[in-house]
Structures are given as C-alpha cells and as structure tokens.
Amino acid sequence: MGAEMYSGMSALAEPNEVVTRGIALHKMIRLVTMALGGEGWLSFMGNEFGHPEWIDFPRDGNGWSHHYCRRQWSLADTTHLRYKFLQAWDAAMMRLDEHYGFLSSSHQWVTHMDEQEQILVFERGPLVFVFNWNPFGFYEGYRVAVPHPGKWRVALDSDAWDFGGMGRVGHDADHFSDPEPAGTSRDRQQSIRVLAPSRTAIVYYNADTHTHWQQQQQQPEAEEQQEQEQGLGHSHSLHGLAPAATQTAGGLSLASGDEQSGPLY
Numbered sequence: 732m733g734a735e736m737y738s739g740m741s742a743l744a745e746p747n748e749v750v751t752r753g754i755a756l757h758k759m760i761r762l763v764t765m766a767l768g769g770e771g772w773l774s775f776m777g778n779e780f781g782h783p784e785w786i787d788f789p790r791d792g793n794g795w796s797h798h799y800c801r802r803q804w805s806l807a808d809t810t811h812l813r814y815k816f817l818q819a820w821d822a823a824m825m826r827l828d829e830h831y832g833f834l835s836s837s838h839q840w841v842t843h844m845d846e847q848e849q850i851l852v853f854e855r856g857p858l859v860f861v862f863n864w865n866p867f868g869f870y871e872g873y874r875v876a877v878p879h880p881g882k883w884r885v886a887l888d889s890d891a892w893d894f895g896g897m898g899r900v901g902h903d904a905d906h907f908s909d910p911e912p913a914g915t916s917r918d919r920q921q922s923i924r925v926l927a928p929s930r931t932a933i934v935y936y937n938a939d940t941h942t943h944w945q946q947q948q949q950q951p952e953a954e955e956q957q958e959q960e961q962g963l964g965h966s967h968s969l970h971g972l973a974p975a976a977t978q979t980a981g982g983l984s985l986a987s988g989d990e991q992s993g994p995l996y
Contacts, residue, residue: 736783740813755930758889779821816895830944842876843914859935863927870927876919881939889932899928
C-alpha cells in the first residue's frame with residue numbers, strides 16, 4: 732500500500748481503492764498460506780496487523796540506529812485505525828483452527844482452480860475454502876464442490892464488517908448440497924451454490940456435523956450468565972420465604988399473613 736499505510740488507514744473515513752485492495756489481499760494471502768502451507772503457521776511479529784515498517788536492528792550499515800528496532804503495537808490497539816481489522820482477522824484464523832483443527836488434518840485437496848475466473852477452491856480438514864482473487868469478478872450462485880451432503884454455512888468471511896470488509900455475504904444463509912458435480916477435479920458428487928464477491932476468502936463448514944467456532948466461544952459465557960441468573964433466582968426465593976416489610980403508622984413492621992409483629996426500626 733506504500734504511503735497509504737501511513738495516511739489512509741483511518742477508520743473514520745471511507746478507504747480509498749489502494750487501502751481497500753491492500754487490506755483485502757493481506758487477509759487472503761495470510762489465510763491461503765496458513766491453510767495450504769503445511770502443518771504449522773508462523774507469523775513474524777507485527778505481521779498480525781500489517782505493521783507498516785520493517786525491523787532493522789542496529790548495525791554498521793544503518794549507523795547503529797535504533798529507529799527501526801521496534802514494533803508499534805499501539806497501531807492495532809487504536810480503535811480509529813484500520814490495523815485493528817487485520818489483527819481481528821489474524822485472531823479469527825487462530826480460533827478457526829482451534830475449533831476445527833484443519834492444520835493438523837492430513838486431508839488437503841484442491842477441487843477447483845480457474846485462472847481465468849481467478850477462483851481457488853480447496854478442502855482442508857472438514858472445511859471448504861473459497862478464494863476469489865478477481866479484482867472485478869462478482870460471482871453469484873457459484874457452484875462449489877463439497878465432500879459431504881447436507882447443510883453448509885459460513886465459518887469465516889474476510890469480507891465481514893468485523894474485518895474491515897464490505898459485508899456482502901450473508902452469514903445466516905443455509906447452503907444445501909445438490910447431487911451435482913462441480914469444480915475442475917470432478918471428484919466430488921455433491922456441490923453447493925455460494926456468493927463469491929471480488930477479493931474475498933470465505934470458509935464453509937458442514938452444519939450437520941459441526942458447530943460454528945463462535946458458538947463454542949459463546950457457550951462458556953452463556954453458562955456463566957445462566958449460573959449467575961440461577962444464583963439470583965435462588966437468592967430471590969430465599970428472600971420470598973422471609974416475612975415482607977410493610978409500612979405502618981409506627982414505622983416499618985414485618986407482616987406474615989394478617990399478623991403484624993412489633994415495629995422494625
């Protein structure tokens with residue numbers, strides 16, 4: 732992105748074409764490298780959020796300068812800068828693997844690769860990855876091969892608002908498979924139709940056999956909230972057993988049925 736990494740990363744204004752392209756490709760390149768690069772994922776410090784400068788340790792060639800011997804972590808923590816979207820994307824990729832374990836899976840299969848359309852579709856673990864590298868091509872109802880029949884849903888979307896995208900893909904849509912081959916490999920007898928906007932990477936999971944990774948993340952929070960509510964309910968029931976306080980001419984008194992005890996001061 733060049734100089735735009737210094738002047739065009741404000742989230743308070745609409746991004747220009749250079750920034751939009753750079754952010755989109757940054758997310759796609761990191762995901763395709765992680766998903767097809769092997770059994771591990773190594774990220775250099777600062778690349779998680781697209782640090783705009785290099786690291787250069789003091790040496791004779793730079794006059795023993797410490798100027799570039801640093802990482803500006805504050806860029807990702809500043810809420811009005813777009814670096815936060817890149818860091819959120821990196822964290823989402825980590826959680827995606829934690830939930831589905833695709834990095835440790837030996838199943839890796841490219842089912843479709845079209846240089847003219849600039850579409851790449853492959854399977855890794857239980858997931859199906861759909862990459863549209865085309866800067867202009869917007870494919871609606873694009874047929875994608877899947878390994879198993881059933882209902883497929885979006886697991887991760889680089890175009891989501893949370894990652895600085897345009898929000899063009901609906902995450903609540905169910906994609907039901909058809910007994911029709913798709914892709915250039917022709918090794919799959921089931922396929923789904925998806926929306927593939929330009930410069931996006933979208934990951935799908937089988938909703939009949941797996942859950943969404945965010946559901947697992949939200950479950951402990953929901954259980955904790957339920958326990959708190961149950962605790963409050965139990966506390967209220969205990970209070971309900973106690974005689975209620977009523978207002979009398981002499982002050983507060985405890986009422987049990989129609990009987991009144993002495994004043995409560």
